[in-house]
Amino acid sequence: MPTSTGVNWAEIVRFPTTHPHYKEYEQRCIDARLQRSFIQDSWELIIRGLQRRAEFMEAGAWNLRVPEFVALDKLLSPRAKTLMMPSVSGTPLALWSGGIQVSQYVRGKGYDTLESTVYGGILDKMTNPGFKIWLGSEDWGPQGALWDTISARYVEFAASCRDTMHVFMRTHDLESTFYGEELVNWRKAKRKKETEPDGLTYHVLVGMDSFNVEKVFVREKEAKAFLLTFLGQLQSRFERNMLEQGVNHRYRSEVWRDNERAYRDTLRKKTYESYREYMEHPLRQTVEAFHEAEQALCPDKDFNPRKFSSVMDELLRTTRAKRGE
Structure with missing residues (x-):
């Protein structure tokens, strides 16, 4: 797996704080009033977790859990109320599927997404539009597993304090984070079977740039x-x-x-x-x-x-x- 140009990724994995963008991550976390111990611990888990996930992917071990990301989730868990919720309370919470443009559309409509949370916002700024954290290659690579990890914590905490979340979809992709992680975690947190109404509100977007139609459903099957x-x-x-x-x-x-x-x-x-x-x-x-x-x-x-x-x-x-x- 070729690394990004001019970067010794193997050396960065050994010494994560030598990463060229660590200082940016550190400053963003400090601005969010996060403790220095959390900043360094989370960064090391992210860098080494990305490398571990890349190795799993190369070996075809797609379903293996990444130990570093499991540890990251445990690090986030007691801080979920602060890190995994929007800074403004009471706004409707949303999930999305179908490209980053959907996320931008959703936030423009007044909903808060994972990217609106304190920690989600930090990682979003460092993975979109350019990859500043994962430098092991020039493609998306293992970053999906990182987002799956923080998304699971976001959905679980949202389920503990909200009756519904809004799901915006313009594609039906069973490999997406929504179908692979978020929907499963929401139903698990709400103790809902697949055949039961799950409490989510589904917004199907048809032709965001042409038809501009949005249809709302209360059942995933109907959406x-x-x-x-x-x-x-x-x-x-x-x-x-x-x-x-x-x-x-x-x-x-x-x-x-x-x-x-x-x-x-x-x-x-x-x-x-x-x-x-x-x-x-x-x-x-x-x-x-x-x-x-x-x-x-x-x-x-x-x-x-x-x-x-x-x-x-x-x-x-x-x-x-x-x-x-």
């Missing part, structure tokens, strides 16, 4: 059904009428701009399997055919699905080469 039905109908309609003359091709292209943005938002987080599924899906050829027809009617160079597909092709070639396929 999921609406989202998947919409996406299925959209795909079917496009395949039937993609090249039909006299339709508003420009309006339809906005849907694909949404799709491109969603991929760009989560580009570094997607798995190899996700890319392979995207590349092998027949919808890709349909989009390319549609783009050619649209360009003939109304040229626009802002978004080119074919160019985007070429990026995916190159990524797949690189990934396969690394895996020796």
